[in-house]
Amino acid sequence: MGGSAVHFSDPLAQKQGENGVKTGFDVSQPFELLEEIVAGWKESDRLDVLLLRAICVLSMSHPDQIDDGFPSHDIVEEVGRLRGRPWSSGDDKNQMSDDVRRYWNKLLATWEAKEEGIIQRLADAGASWVPRLGKTEGGGAGRPSRYRVEWSSRDAVLPAATALVESAASGSGGVQVRYISEDIEEAGVLARMFARGYHLKGWRRWVYMGLLGGPMLLCWLATIDVLYWMATAATIGGKTPLTAVLSMVVAFLATWSVVGSLLLLGKHNIVIAPWWMQSDDDDRLLERRYPPRYSQKMIKAVRYTTQCPLCGGRVSAKSGGFEFWGRLVGRCEHAPDEHVYSFDHVTRNGRYLR
Structure with missing residues (x-):
């Protein structure tokens, strides 16, 4: 000891x-x-x-x-x-x-x-x-x-920064729920990598960059293909304009569905996990952790849950949808459209929204 x-x-x-x-x-x-x-x-x-x-x-x-x-x-x-x-x-x-x-x-x-x-x-x-x-x-x-x-x-x-935030958050007034970080259950192979915490150092950093760069490269090549066709269509013919544009749109959407969440992670620090590591409840998140709040720099797949003070159901942090666009909110499993709470992953506090 x-x-x-x-x-x-x-x-x-x-x-x-x-x-x-x-x-x-x-x-x-x-x-x-x-x-x-x-x-x-x-x-x-x-x-x-x-x-x-x-x-x-x-x-x-x-x-x-x-x-x-x-x-x-x-x-x-x-x-x-x-x-x-x-x-x-x-x-x-x-x-x-x-x-x-x-x-x-x-x-x-x-x-x-x-x-x-x-x-x-x-x-x-x-x-x-x-x-x-x-x-x-x-x-x-x-x-x-x-x-x-x-x-x-x-x-x-x-870490001192984490202890300071926890002490301040637990004493905040007006708090109605306190979220708890939960482990990822029944995760697939790729999700398990992030559930344990994906450390951004050494060879892991290069693998992560490859995960981001591969789909983006394919999207870039599709865009180049469309631009090349537009420049040479009058000479060699080929695709119709509609086909060319649809090819570019499909390439962009496919890329965004695979790595879009990872690209947003650098800006927001916590985002909805992409579909390939998501659960049926759509409550898996990706969180970027770094010093001084955490001892090491990593990306971790997590769930944040709490108990609904109104009905006792489980509240999970999920997408805010159109009403709370660009935000994560806590939604109750029993009344997901009525029992809605704000979500702050740093303080783990939440307040009633509606």
């Missing part, structure tokens, strides 16, 4: 715990919040996610083991209780250790996709700490591996 991590067993935390009523410190609170967030995922019954929920529950029940973590047999028992039926082996320690290790590795991948949303939800709940997954490898001689959730100061983990 890093130097900035919160050790709940250090003298200060013990003092706060003994005087919890006076200081408001509750060692189980961060784990309770995290478990509540994770239990709300649609993947909450998946084994790798149950592993995380089990660690949170064990941390609330056994605060004296928070720093050391929990062995496989304790986690297996708690996972079985959460899912309502046994999991792994009840008496084979090697089998339990292998099962927990396998699903821990899957949990690490899930955590990477969900981490940003977790941090945002905790921040909106007033938390000043950020969770990380931690593991201590067993050393043999009957010493099992132990798994835990570590907590670090939010200011020590997030």
